Amino acid sequence: MNAEIIAVGSELLTPYRIDTNSLYLTEQLNQLGAEVIFKSVVGDNQRRLVAAAQHALHRSDIVIFSGGLGPTEDDLTREAVAEALGLGLKRDPDILKRLEERFAARGWKMASNNAKQADVLEGATVLPNANGTAPGQWLSGKFDGRERIVVLLPGPPHELKALFEAEVRQQLQAKVPPAFLATRVLKVAMLGESQVDARVAPIYKRYTDVDTTILAGAGEIQLHFKTCAPTQEAAQQRVDEVAGAVEDELDDAVFSGAGESLEQIVGYWLQMRNATLAVAESCTGGLLSERITSVSGSSRYFLGGAVVYSNELKTELAGVPAEMIERHGAVSREVAAALAEGIRYRCESTLGAGITGVAGPNGGTAEKPVGLVFHAVASDSGTEVIQRNFPGDRKRIRQLATTMALDMVRRKLM
Amino acid sequence: MNAEIIAVGSELLTPYRIDTNSLYLTEQLNQLGAEVIFKSVVGDNQRRLVAAAQHALHRSDIVIFSGGLGPTEDDLTREAVAEALGLGLKRDPDILKRLEERFAARGWKMASNNAKQADVLEGATVLPNANGTAPGQWLSGKFDGRERIVVLLPGPPHELKALFEAEVRQQLQAKVPPAFLATRVLKVAMLGESQVDARVAPIYKRYTDVDTTILAGAGEIQLHFKTCAPTQEAAQQRVDEVAGAVEDELDDAVFSGAGESLEQIVGYWLQMRNATLAVAESCTGGLLSERITSVSGSSRYFLGGAVVYSNELKTELAGVPAEMIERHGAVSREVAAALAEGIRYRCESTLGAGITGVAGPNGGTAEKPVGLVFHAVASDSGTEVIQRNFPGDRKRIRQLATTMALDMVRRKLM
Numbered sequence: 001m002n003a004e005i006i007a008v009g010s011e012l013l014t015p016y017r018i019d020t021n022s023l024y025l026t027e028q029l030n031q032l033g034a035e036v037i038f039k040s041v042v043g044d045n046q047r048r049l050v051a052a053a054q055h056a057l058h059r060s061d062i063v064i065f066s067g068g069l070g071p072t073e074d075d076l077t078r079e080a081v082a083e084a085l086g087l088g089l090k091r092d093p094d095i096l097k098r099l100e101e102r103f104a105a106r107g108w109k110m111a112s113n114n115a116k117q118a119d120v121l122e123g124a125t126v127l128p129n130a131n132g133t134a135p136g137q138w139l140s141g142k143f144d145g146r147e148r149i150v151v152l153l154p155g156p157p158h159e160l161k162a163l164f165e166a167e168v169r170q171q172l173q174a175k176v177p178p179a180f181l182a183t184r185v186l187k188v189a190m191l192g193e194s195q196v197d198a199r200v201a202p203i204y205k206r207y208t209d210v211d212t213t214i215l216a217g218a219g220e221i222q223l224h225f226k227t228c229a230p231t232q233e234a235a236q237q238r239v240d241e242v243a244g245a246v247e248d249e250l251d252d253a254v255f256s257g258a259g260e261s262l263e264q265i266v267g268y269w270l271q272m273r274n275a276t277l278a279v280a281e282s283c284t285g286g287l288l289s290e291r292i293t294s295v296s297g298s299s300r301y302f303l304g305g306a307v308v309y310s311n312e313l314k315t316e317l318a319g320v321p322a323e324m325i326e327r328h329g330a331v332s333r334e335v336a337a338a339l340a341e342g343i344r345y346r347c348e349s350t351l352g353a354g355i356t357g358v359a360g361p362n363g364g365t366a367e368k369p370v371g372l373v374f375h376a377v378a379s380d381s382g383t384e385v386i387q388r389n390f391p392g393d394r395k396r397i398r399q400l401a402t403t404m405a406l407d408m409v410r411r412k413l414m
Numbered sequence: 415m416n417a418e419i420i421a422v423g424s425e426l427l428t429p430y431r432i433d434t435n436s437l438y439l440t441e442q443l444n445q446l447g448a449e450v451i452f453k454s455v456v457g458d459n460q461r462r463l464v465a466a467a468q469h470a471l472h473r474s475d476i477v478i479f480s481g482g483l484g485p486t487e488d489d490l491t492r493e494a495v496a497e498a499l500g501l502g503l504k505r506d507p508d509i510l511k512r513l514e515e516r517f518a519a520r521g522w523k524m525a526s527n528n529a530k531q532a533d534v535l536e537g538a539t540v541l542p543n544a545n546g547t548a549p550g551q552w553l554s555g556k557f558d559g560r561e562r563i564v565v566l567l568p569g570p571p572h573e574l575k576a577l578f579e580a581e582v583r584q585q586l587q588a589k590v591p592p593a594f595l596a597t598r599v600l601k602v603a604m605l606g607e608s609q610v611d612a613r614v615a616p617i618y619k620r621y622t623d624v625d626t627t628i629l630a631g632a633g634e635i636q637l638h639f640k641t642c643a644p645t646q647e648a649a650q651q652r653v654d655e656v657a658g659a660v661e662d663e664l665d666d667a668v669f670s671g672a673g674e675s676l677e678q679i680v681g682y683w684l685q686m687r688n689a690t691l692a693v694a695e696s697c698t699g700g701l702l703s704e705r706i707t708s709v710s711g712s713s714r715y716f717l718g719g720a721v722v723y724s725n726e727l728k729t730e731l732a733g734v735p736a737e738m739i740e741r742h743g744a745v746s747r748e749v750a751a752a753l754a755e756g757i758r759y760r761c762e763s764t765l766g767a768g769i770t771g772v773a774g775p776n777g778g779t780a781e782k783p784v785g786l787v788f789h790a791v792a793s794d795s796g797t798e799v800i801q802r803n804f805p806g807d808r809k810r811i812r813q814l815a816t817t818m819a820l821d822m823v824r825r826k827l828m
Contacts, residue, residue: 013450015441016629016638018432027429036427037462040454048451048473055469059462215430224430279721285707286700289721293699296775296808304723306731307693307703313718313761317731347727361710394710 001176003029004038004060006052008068008077009155012041021066021153021160028164032172033179033228034062044068049080057084057143057150062172067155069134071114077152078119078137085143085150089119092126095135102133121152127167132159138171149175179228182235184243187256188221189407196221200246207242218396219403220262255410262406263291263298269413270301270351277409278347279305280318280339281402282330283357283373288402303347308339318342318354329368331356336374337383344378351412352378353405359394373401377408384408415590417443418452418474420466422482422491423569426455435480435567435574442578446586447593447642448476458482463494471498471557471564476586481569483548485528491566492533492551499557499564503533506540509549516547535566541581546573552585563589593642596649598657601670602635603821610635614660621656632810633817634676669824676820677705677712683827684715684765691823692761693719694732694753695816696744697771697787702816717761722753732756732768743782745770750788751797758792765826766792767819773808787815791822798822 005026007019019041026036037060042052049068056063068077082089095118103110117134120126127136137152151168153160188196193216200223204212213224225242229235247254255265270277281288286307292298306317311330314320319342320335328334336354344352357373364370371390376383386408390400419440421433433455440450451474456466463482470477482491496503509532517524531548534540541550551566565582567574602610607630614637618626627638639656643649661668669679684691695702700721706712720731725744728734733756734749742748750768758766771787778784785804790797800822804814 011627013440013453014627014638015437015444016627016636018434018437020432023429023432026427030429037457037459038454038466039427040452043451045451051469051473052452055465059465213425213428213430215425222430224428278727284704285712285716286703286719286721289700290698290704293721293723294809294812296773298699299723299777302699302723304721304727304731305700306720307700307707307718309707309713309716309718310761313692316760317718317720346730347724359710363713395708398708 001034001061002037002059003034003062003064004040004056005036006056006063006065007039007041007155008044008049008065009041010043010045010074012067013043019066021155021157024157024161025064025066025164028169029062029172030226031181032169032176033181034172034176044074044076046076046080046083049076050083053081053084057146057148061147062149062151062176064151064153066153066160069117069136069152069154071111071117071133073113075116078116078121081150081152082121085121085139087122089121091115092118092120095120095126099133127163129154129159129163130166131162132156136163136167138168140175180230180232180235181226181228182232182239184225184239184257185259186223186243186246186250186254187260187262188223188250188253189255189262189403189410190219191221191250191253193221196223196250199249203245203249204242207238210238210242212242218392218399252411252414255407261295262403262410263295266292266406266410266413267295267298267301269410273350273413275350275413276301276303277351277353278303278343278349279353279355279405280308280314280343281305281353281355282308282314282339283359284355284398284402285309285359287398288353288355288405291402291406303349305343305347314339317346319346331358331368331372331374333374333385333387336376337378337385340376340378341383350379351409353409354378355401355405357397357401359397359401361394371397373397373404375401375405375408377405377412379412384412415448415475416451416473417448417476417478418454418470419450420470420477420479421453421455421569422458422463422479423455424457424459424488426481427457433480435569435571438571438575439478439480439578442583443476443586444640445595446583446590447595448586448590458488458490460490460494460497463490464497467495467498471560471562475561476563476565476590478565478567480567480574483531483550483566483568485525485531485547487527489530492530492535495564495566496535499535499553501536503535505529506532506534509534509540513547541577543568543573543577544580545576546570550577550581552582554589594644594646594649595640595642596646596653598639598653598671599673600637600657600660600664600668601674601676602637602664602667603669603676603817603824604633605635605664605667607635610637610664613663617659617663618656621652624652624656626656632806632813666825666828669821675709676817676824677709680706680820680823680827681709681712681715683824687764687827689764689827690715690717690761691765691767692717692757692763693767693769693819694722694728694757695719695769696722696728696753697773698769698812698816699723699773701812702767702769702819705816705820717763719757719761728753731760733760745772745782745786745788747788747799747801750790751792751799754790754792755797764793765823767823768792769815769819771811771815773811773815775808785811787811787818789815789819789822791819791826793826798826
């Protein structure tokens, strides 16, 4: 079955806001076996909303609206869908009562405009909203001779998600022909997209029934595999087979086979090895620590570290000899190694990681250009240093450098 | 004039990718005085693309397509727009030659599918793409009796932006009736959205000719003001007037009046006061340092700091007495103050900032629940500590805590 998603709200047509509900809804619809063929954003304008609803009902089996269910004059989704379908709206006394109670509970008198939130499309089922005032609505039936499902959901993401999970998913499942969908994700660090594709395209192209998508981020490639089959087992077997073959080809460049982040994987390995980590970072300015500690429970293996932006602090907090900085410069192989070793010693951790480089956009020289980064990992078996010249802006260079350091820690533990 | 944006590509209909080009294009179009009334995402499907193009041409003066201009079978924007407009496509020998040269320069022979990137709509102007192989196209004229502008742009954001700036903006400016648009942004830290709106709505509602949008993020509220007027000066005066009145009301809660980030503002103040900063953070795990150093040039005022996840490191790197941690717990007013004072002393900085708290989702107790954070700023005039109980998940709590600490530093310097 085909689905489409219409996000309603003039604020989504400004340069400041983007509709992200559709990513969640797409994931949910795909899992149920429905394909999203169209997404659109329409402002708070009755005439345009009606036209958009009509186009959508013409081409898609399932049409989901998000937003425009609030109490203000600008909230027009109910009215527009009613007009597009040629249906009336009826004020629901139960909803109205609950709205009034909600306000009374806060000691407020409900302003009259709120009453429109109780307007329900003829024949629609009301979907209670546990997290807000505006309920959703579900309508299914024949429109213009075609079987259609229309769902109205509130715009705030936490309301939309909770409502979808509680009220919509099961109803959709009963309507969408059962599709046994299986997915797998492989994640790869520090290889280029074309490099990865050249190696794995000959493999995934053999699996014409599996849908393969390659997504490239800063320092990370994701390979998404998806297929449908007559049974769940058959679908899972197909994606596992192609993922397995791709993993064999890419070997230890694949850091995750079940959706985990690199930070999580580093955490798993540290715990598995009963090891601890401390870091000393210069050009990445705390991003390495931040990424490691973004994982809940990271205090079990991450002790902490030093952000040593000034040369004095490289000496004071990470024990890098001042004369080494003097001789080789702060951005050097030697200082990277000394940062990793110094912070390891200082924190008495199993592993120490150090990063020093030029994140730019200023501070580059002919000899040490923007993007030059030295990464080091120290352990009782010695210190490894890797030098890279990263492309891109400050943000990208910092992201790449921290991914490199995390991947070095991962490989050291494997 | 009305504009709409169509993003082309099946990958934009997956749960993993979102169209962000439209934010940039909207900003550009708004600046030129055109309003975006519709955005949509269509997959790589000729029939659906043709229908989408027809709907768009029917309702909007300017239709901008992004993506679908590459060499693969899935790249169908040229073909679909030609069909929707009833125009032919002609292979342009100059573009073809440049494509072949581009491949030859890399020592490759051009695969035949690349030739389709040289196909140009009848009557269209070719827009050279300095950063990729697929050129853009510009077409203006009467379609179905209506004056229309159709622009085809490549999908990769850096190609699209460079091409828009070099080739499209001026041409659009000549076509769009001059609109004198002025905008202002005020940013506010650590106040709630409803709190801000309650105070400023009575002000901005008086300016019915100014469009006011309030955007709320974690710990930051942005107030966007926008208006058009017969002259640039008149427009600017109107937004400055409402922004000024709102700023008077919110007073020093407004940290930025010209779009700067809180991190930048803290940097400005530190430089203005000829002051330096060092930080010691526990539950925020490096995020405070990361935010400060995300600003290029921050090495002028940020010395560095310590990420003291373990209690031992709170003592070792930031000089917090072990017995203080023992007595009051790591998450306490006393330890926050000691972190700020200790790191200031250790780094010999003008100001020291300290954060300790419970970021969750685990580790909370009845006495010290998830979200409890102590923030401290130490200077030669003493140490200030602020306690907060933040709502939300780990990511949000960490964001709020670092915003609070940055805002404390700002207020200390004001």
